[in-house]
Amino acid sequence: MDLTKINDYFENNVEVLERELTNVSIDTDNLEDDTRVVKVRVDYKQCILNEFKDILTPDIEYYIDGYFELWFQKSLDTIKRLHDKRDHLYNKMIELKLLKLPEQRSEEWYKIRENLLTASSLADALGKGHFQTRDGLLLAKTSEQKDTISKASRDIMQWGVKYEPVATMFYEHLNNLKIVEFGLIPHPKLSVFGASPDGITDIDSPPGLVGRMLEIKCPPKRVFTKEVPKHYWMQMQGQLEVCDLEECDFLQVKLEEYNDVTEYESDVMVNDGLVKGYTSDNLPKGLVLDYETEEGIEYEFSPWLASLDDILNWKNKIIGERGVCTNEKWWKITRYECTLVRRDKVWWNSVVPDIIKFWSEVVHYREVGNEEVKQKIQSRKRGPRKKVFTVQEPIKGYLMDSDEE
Structure with missing residues (x-):
C-alpha cells in the first residue's frame, strides 16, 4: 500500500505542530512532562488517526505510531533549542x-x-x-x-x-x-x-x-x-x-x-x-x-x-x-x-565568499567603469551565433532533426 499521503500529512503539518507547542510551552523548561504538551501529543495523535480512519489497519496504525513519535520528538527538540535562546x-x-x-x-x-x-x-x-x-x-x-x-x-x-x-x-x-x-x-x-x-x-x-x-x-x-x-x-x-x-x-x-x-x-x-x-x-x-x-x-x-x-x-x-x-x-x-x-x-x-566576490567586482567596476559589464549583457541579449555548415551528402540510415542541430 502506498503510504505517501501519510508521509505528506506529517511533513505539511510540522509547522502547525511547532506553533502549537510554542504557544502552550512558553513558560516551562520541562517540556516532556508539562501537562499542556502531553495534551497536544494526545490530541495530535488522535487527529492523525481520525484523518486516516478509512484506511486504518493494525499495520498502518503501527506505522503511524512510529512516524508520529519521531515527528513529535523532532518538533519538541526544535522548541527546546528555541527555549534555550530566549534570553539571547x-x-x-x-x-x-x-x-x-x-x-x-x-x-x-x-x-x-x-x-x-x-x-x-x-x-x-x-x-x-x-x-x-x-x-x-x-x-x-x-x-x-x-x-x-x-x-x-x-x-x-x-x-x-x-x-x-x-x-x-x-x-x-x-x-x-x-x-x-x-x-x-x-x-x-x-x-x-x-x-x-x-x-x-x-x-x-x-x-x-x-x-x-x-x-x-x-x-x-x-x-x-x-x-x-x-x-x-x-x-x-x-x-x-x-x-x-x-x-x-x-x-x-x-x-x-x-x-x-x-x-x-x-x-x-x-x-x-x-x-x-x-x-x-x-x-x-x-x-x-x-x-x-x-x-x-x-x-x-x-x-x-x-x-x-x-x-x-x-x-x-x-x-x-x-x-x-x-x-x-x-x-x-x-x-x-x-x-x-x-x-x-x-x-x-x-555563500559569504560569493557575497565578498560580488562586492569586490562592484568596487572594481566603479573605479574603471562598467563598459565590460554592459558588453557582457549585450552579448547575451544577441545570443550565440548559429554555426553554419553544409551537408554535402546525406548519410544513409539517419534523418536530420532540427532539435539535434
Missing part, C-alpha cells in the same frame, strides 16, 4: 532597538544602501534572482544613472508599500503583539552587507515570539501558496544573519479594493449580530486615504476592525486636519499565508 533573543531585541538607523526609504537610507549589498538583492548577486541577473545587478550598482522603472513595476511596488502597514496590523492582531520597524541595518561584521527587515516582534510579545522577524509581501497579482519562493528565502536568510535572529514569519497577504463604500457596507460578517470590521469571509477590511506630498504619497489608515460609522467619523477628522485626500480606497483582505522560515547558518556560510 530578548537581549538582542534590546540591542537592535538601541541602534541609530536611518528611516526606511529616507534619503540617508538610499545613500547607505548604495554602498552595501542588501538582503533583498542577495539572490540576484548569487545568480539565482527572480527579477534580474547577477550582471544586471552589477550594472545597476556601478551606474550613476539608474534605470527607469516601468509603470507596471512601479504600480506593483506602490501597492506593496501602500498595504504593508495593513499586513503588519493584521499580523499584530493575529498574534497579540507589536512589531518594531527598522531602517537599514548594516551587518555587524560583514562590512559589505546589510538588510532592511519589515519588522521584528517586540520584547513584550508572547515569550515564544519575542525577536521573530517579519517579512511581508502583498502581491497584487501573483498567486501564492505556503511555499516560500527561493529568492525570498535567501532574502530572509540575509536578514536573520544581519540581526542575529533565528526565525522569520513570511507573511503573504492578498488584498482587494471595493468599487465604492456601498459595496464595502454590503460585505459583512454576521455571527449573533454584525461583526465590526470583518468581511463575509471573516477577514478584516477598512479604508485608506492617499495624500500626495513633496516626498511622495502618504497613507492614512482607518482604525483596526472599526464599524462603518467609526470609520466615517475618523475620515472626517483626518480631512479636517489634512484637507481633502487625493484618493480613498475601501479595502479587504481576501487571503493570507504565514510560513515560518528558520535561520540556516550552513547555507549562509557557504
Whole structure:
C-alpha cells in the first residue's frame, strides 16, 4: 500500500505542530512532562488517526505510531533549542532597538544602501534572482544613472508599500503583539552587507515570539501558496544573519479594493449580530486615504476592525486636519499565508565568499567603469551565433532533426 499521503500529512503539518507547542510551552523548561504538551501529543495523535480512519489497519496504525513519535520528538527538540535562546533573543531585541538607523526609504537610507549589498538583492548577486541577473545587478550598482522603472513595476511596488502597514496590523492582531520597524541595518561584521527587515516582534510579545522577524509581501497579482519562493528565502536568510535572529514569519497577504463604500457596507460578517470590521469571509477590511506630498504619497489608515460609522467619523477628522485626500480606497483582505522560515547558518556560510566576490567586482567596476559589464549583457541579449555548415551528402540510415542541430 502506498503510504505517501501519510508521509505528506506529517511533513505539511510540522509547522502547525511547532506553533502549537510554542504557544502552550512558553513558560516551562520541562517540556516532556508539562501537562499542556502531553495534551497536544494526545490530541495530535488522535487527529492523525481520525484523518486516516478509512484506511486504518493494525499495520498502518503501527506505522503511524512510529512516524508520529519521531515527528513529535523532532518538533519538541526544535522548541527546546528555541527555549534555550530566549534570553539571547530578548537581549538582542534590546540591542537592535538601541541602534541609530536611518528611516526606511529616507534619503540617508538610499545613500547607505548604495554602498552595501542588501538582503533583498542577495539572490540576484548569487545568480539565482527572480527579477534580474547577477550582471544586471552589477550594472545597476556601478551606474550613476539608474534605470527607469516601468509603470507596471512601479504600480506593483506602490501597492506593496501602500498595504504593508495593513499586513503588519493584521499580523499584530493575529498574534497579540507589536512589531518594531527598522531602517537599514548594516551587518555587524560583514562590512559589505546589510538588510532592511519589515519588522521584528517586540520584547513584550508572547515569550515564544519575542525577536521573530517579519517579512511581508502583498502581491497584487501573483498567486501564492505556503511555499516560500527561493529568492525570498535567501532574502530572509540575509536578514536573520544581519540581526542575529533565528526565525522569520513570511507573511503573504492578498488584498482587494471595493468599487465604492456601498459595496464595502454590503460585505459583512454576521455571527449573533454584525461583526465590526470583518468581511463575509471573516477577514478584516477598512479604508485608506492617499495624500500626495513633496516626498511622495502618504497613507492614512482607518482604525483596526472599526464599524462603518467609526470609520466615517475618523475620515472626517483626518480631512479636517489634512484637507481633502487625493484618493480613498475601501479595502479587504481576501487571503493570507504565514510560513515560518528558520535561520540556516550552513547555507549562509557557504555563500559569504560569493557575497565578498560580488562586492569586490562592484568596487572594481566603479573605479574603471562598467563598459565590460554592459558588453557582457549585450552579448547575451544577441545570443550565440548559429554555426553554419553544409551537408554535402546525406548519410544513409539517419534523418536530420532540427532539435539535434
